[in-house]
Amino acid sequence: xxxxxxxxxxxxxxxxxxxxxxxxxxxxxxxxxxxxxxxxxxxxxxxxxxxxxxxxxxxxxxxxxxxxxxxxxxxxxxxxxxxxxxxxxxxxxxxxxxxxxxxxxxxxxxxxxxxxxxxxxxxxxxxxxxxxxxxxxxxxxxxxxxxxxxxxxxxxxxxxxxxxxxxxxxxxxxxxxxxxxxxxxxxxxxxxxxxxxxxxxxxxxxxxxxxxxxxxxxxxxxxxxxxxxxxxxxxxxxxxxxxxxxxxxxxxxxxxxxxxxxxxxxxxxxxxxxxxxxxxxxxxxxxxxxxxxxxxx
Amino acid sequence: xxxxxxxxxxxxxxxxxxxxxxxxxxxxxxxxxxxxxxxxxxxxxxxxxxxxxxxxxxxxxxxxxxxxxxxxxxxxxxxxxxxxxxxxxxxxxxxxxxxxxxxxxxxxxxxxxxxxxxxxxxxxxxxxxxxxxxxxxxxxxxxxxxxxxxxxxxxxxxxxxxxxxxxxxxxxxxxxxxxxxxxxxxxxxxxxxxxxxxxxxxxxxxxxxxxxxxxxxxxxxxxxxxxxxxxxxxxxxxxxxx
Numbered sequence: 001x002x003x004x005x006x007x008x009x010x011x012x013x014x015x016x017x018x019x020x021x022x023x024x025x026x027x028x029x030x031x032x033x034x035x036x037x038x039x040x041x042x043x044x045x046x047x048x049x050x051x052x053x054x055x056x057x058x059x060x061x062x063x064x065x066x067x068x069x070x071x072x073x074x075x076x077x078x079x080x081x082x083x084x085x086x087x088x089x090x091x092x093x094x095x096x097x098x099x100x101x102x103x104x105x106x107x108x109x110x111x112x113x114x115x116x117x118x119x120x121x122x123x124x125x126x127x128x129x130x131x132x133x134x135x136x137x138x139x140x141x142x143x144x145x146x147x148x149x150x151x152x153x154x155x156x157x158x159x160x161x162x163x164x165x166x167x168x169x170x171x172x173x174x175x176x177x178x179x180x181x182x183x184x185x186x187x188x189x190x191x192x193x194x195x196x197x198x199x200x201x202x203x204x205x206x207x208x209x210x211x212x213x214x215x216x217x218x219x220x221x222x223x224x225x226x227x228x229x230x231x232x233x234x235x236x237x238x239x240x241x242x243x244x245x246x247x248x249x250x251x252x253x254x255x256x257x258x259x260x261x262x263x264x265x266x267x268x269x270x271x272x273x274x275x276x277x278x279x280x281x282x283x284x285x286x287x288x289x290x291x292x293x294x295x296x297x
Numbered sequence: 298x299x300x301x302x303x304x305x306x307x308x309x310x311x312x313x314x315x316x317x318x319x320x321x322x323x324x325x326x327x328x329x330x331x332x333x334x335x336x337x338x339x340x341x342x343x344x345x346x347x348x349x350x351x352x353x354x355x356x357x358x359x360x361x362x363x364x365x366x367x368x369x370x371x372x373x374x375x376x377x378x379x380x381x382x383x384x385x386x387x388x389x390x391x392x393x394x395x396x397x398x399x400x401x402x403x404x405x406x407x408x409x410x411x412x413x414x415x416x417x418x419x420x421x422x423x424x425x426x427x428x429x430x431x432x433x434x435x436x437x438x439x440x441x442x443x444x445x446x447x448x449x450x451x452x453x454x455x456x457x458x459x460x461x462x463x464x465x466x467x468x469x470x471x472x473x474x475x476x477x478x479x480x481x482x483x484x485x486x487x488x489x490x491x492x493x494x495x496x497x498x499x500x501x502x503x504x505x506x507x508x509x510x511x512x513x514x515x516x517x518x519x520x521x522x523x524x525x526x527x528x529x530x531x532x533x534x535x536x537x538x539x
Contacts, residue, residue, distance in 0.1 A: 165371035168348050172365055173388040173436075183384070187375045266416045267374040 051233050059239035069225075074244055077221035080136065081208040081252070084143030088200050091144075092151030093193060099152075100159040100185070101177075117149035121207055125214040135215050142214075143207030147200035154196030158189025191268045194260040201256045205249050222248075298324040298472045299345065299440060304354035305497075306340055313497040314340045318354070320491055320500055324439075327466055327473040329483035330500075331533055332493030338476040341498070342444050345474065364438035366446045370425035372417040372432075378404070379413040382431045389436070396435075403431040406465060423454035427461065434465060441466075443475040447482065456514075459485055463512050480529035484522060485512055492532045502532055 038056050045055035054062075063070055095113070099106040125142045132138035162185050170180050212223035226241035264271035300321040307313045314337040322328050330338045343349045345356060346365055364385070372381045382403060386396040404410055407427040417425055426446060433441060443462075447455040463486055466473050477483055483490045484506060492502040506525055508516060516522050 163371050165367040165369065166373065168343075168346075168365065168367070169371065169384070169432075170388070171348060172346060172363060173385050175388045179388055183387070184373070187373065190375070267418055 051235050054236040054239050058236040059243065062234075062236040063240045070222075070240060070244065073220060073222045073225050073241075074248070076136075077205075077208050077212065077223065077245070078248060080139045080211070080221065081143055081204045081248075083140045084147050084207060085197075085201055085204040087140070087144050088147035088151050088204065089197060092148050092196070092200070093155045096152050096155035096159060096189075096193075097181070099156055106156075113149055113152055116145055121146050121210055122214060125211050129211075129215050139208060139211035139215060139221075142211035143204045146207040147204040150199040150203065151193070151196040154199075155189055155193040158192030159185045161192060162188035191264055191270060194256075194263060195270075198253070198256045198260060201252045202249060205245070205252055209245060298322050298326075298359050299357070299474070301345065301356045302354055304341070304344060304351045304356065306337070306344060306349075307352045315344075315351075316497040316499050318499050320503070322472060322474060324359075324472050325470060327463075327486055327488045328475070329487035329490045330474065330476045330493060331480060331483045331490050331529060332476075332478065332498055333495055333533060334478055336493045336495050337498035338478075338493060339444050341493075342442050342474070342476050346442050358440075360439040362436065362438045363440045363442065364433035364436060366426075366429050366433045366441070366443045368445045368448055370417070370422075370429040372425055372428055374417050377414050377416055378409065378420070378428050381417070381428055382435050384432060385436045399435055400431075403435045404428075406434070406468070407431045407461065421454075422450055423458060426450065426458060430462070430465065434469065434471075437469070438471055441471050441473045443473065445476050445478065448478070455482075456517075460512075460514060462486065467511065478533075480533060481526050484508075484526040484529055485516065490529060492529070504529065504532070 042055045042057060045053045045058070050058045095109060099109055121142050124145065125138075128141050129135070129138045132141060166184055166188075167180075170184055175183075208221070209223040212221045213227055215224070222241045222245050226238050226245075229235075229237035229241065261271045302319045304315055304318040305313070306315040318341060330341065332338050340349070342365075344351050345358075346363060347356075347358070373384070376384075379400060382400050383393065383396050386399070387393075401410075404413065407430050409424060409427050409431070412420070412424065412428075417428070420428065429446070446462075447458050450458060459482060462473075462475075466486075473486075475482075475486065487506050488510075490504045490506060491500045492504065493499065494501050504525075508519070508522060508525065
């Protein structure tokens with residue numbers, strides 16, 4: 001933010017006050033920008049038919065018509081994404097734990113985990129939908145596929161990143177493998193693992209949406225409603241779906257950013273106080289963790 | 298207490314680190330291993346600690362109760378000071394309440410009586426090193442190995458930590474073996490200094506330090522101390538040049 005550094009500090013204004021007003025500005029500016037955009041959109045769409053460009057008012061009206069429908073669809077999509085994320089956390093960290101203990105297992109699992117990751121989920125989804133009867137299970141499986149790898153890869157790096165000297169301390173005192181895992185490698189892996197979870201959080205939602213679009217029914221989530229509305233040229237309904245999906249993505253991101261900061265507060269650089277916003281926080285994190293796995297859609 | 302005979306060590310990629318190292322340490326001694334950077338001092342310490350196996354040679358340890366302090370404090374950043382010092386006792390199966398009196402005593406001994414709940418990130422470098430010392434001494438080791446623990450400290454902190462280590466050694470009667478590249482540190486702390494040649498390192502001189510058993514800050518102004526330091530300096534530098 002060049003405007004901040006370019007302006008000299010006013011005499012008499014304490015550093016703390018400047019910090020506060022900077023933080024306030026950081027929150028207010030995006031909100032103001034959003035409001036201006038909405039205004040322009042509403043004005044511009046006023047003379048355009050809503051099946052070409054619906055105004056924000058049209059979209060809101062479509063939502064208010066039947067909020068229960070949207071709530072149900074939202075719940076479906078979110079359940080699939082959360083279930084997939086949970087499964088990815090459990091299976092990803094377990095696999096990383098096993099791989100960190102055995103090079104043989106690592107050589108066995110890793111290439112296939114990479115294969116799973118690099119194959120676009122859109123290409124796998126139709127097959128999964130054929131083989132798995134329950135559409136909800138199939139969709140969860142699709143979302144799990146994209147969320148699994150970042151957690152596996154980052155947790156594995158984390159488990160191997162414990163301080164070498166501390167490893168020596170544990171050796172010197174004849175620690176058991178269990179003690180080493182619980183007291184040293186587990187906590188040491190947390191910053192990396194949380195980076196993985198934060199990446200996976202966004203990906204699980206993407207996976208759920210993609211799976212619903214490919215499935216074309218059965219789940220009745222937000223993406224299904226979006227596809228269905230597009231057949232009827234109901235553009236405002238598509239807008240509702242899109243905005244709900246985007247808002248859910250932001251919520252996932254913020255919740256995981258806060259959780260990550262809570263867990264790492266007081267000991268890890270990524271949770272320092274001067275890194276405040278969720279968005280800023282994640283950029284910082286991705287920049288500092290060079291070995292973290294970049295998200296792939 | 299500790300002896301080794303004709304130790305050699307060779308790393309697969311970097312070649313021979315040690316050749317033909319033999320020495321003996323008596324109980325209660327404070328021995329410094331003095332040598333230039335990269336002469337294999339740290340490797341020797343790791344062999345003696347049992348963290349690595351020598352390529353050839355024999356090590357005879359009369360005790361299993363060994364503790365080690367590293368060049369960095371290497372504390373667990375997620376745990377507070379109490380839990381860091383508690384670690385060795387916890388690994389040995391002691392409960393928190395059982396361990397508490399010993400930990401309190403140890404933290405007082407390293408002059409950190411009120412920092413139980415601080416996280417390492419809140420401590421200065423010198424304070425962190427004192428926590429590392431408390432962690433090493435909390436099991437009442439008979440042999441304390443130190444790998445250039447004060448190399449990264451500023452001068453004032455280094456001097457006060459040296460005095461602290463000396464006081465702890467006097468009070469707790471452990472045998473100490475410290476790796477250092479500073480002749481001044483070796484002269485102040487040790488009862489005997491083993492001088493090593495550059496890589497592949499071996500011990501070529503054992504120098505008994507003829508100073509009073511109790512070393513206060515006064516010793517640093519003692520002409521005898523100055524003479525010992527210049528001797529040690531000459532020994533290290535001479536071998537480096539030739």
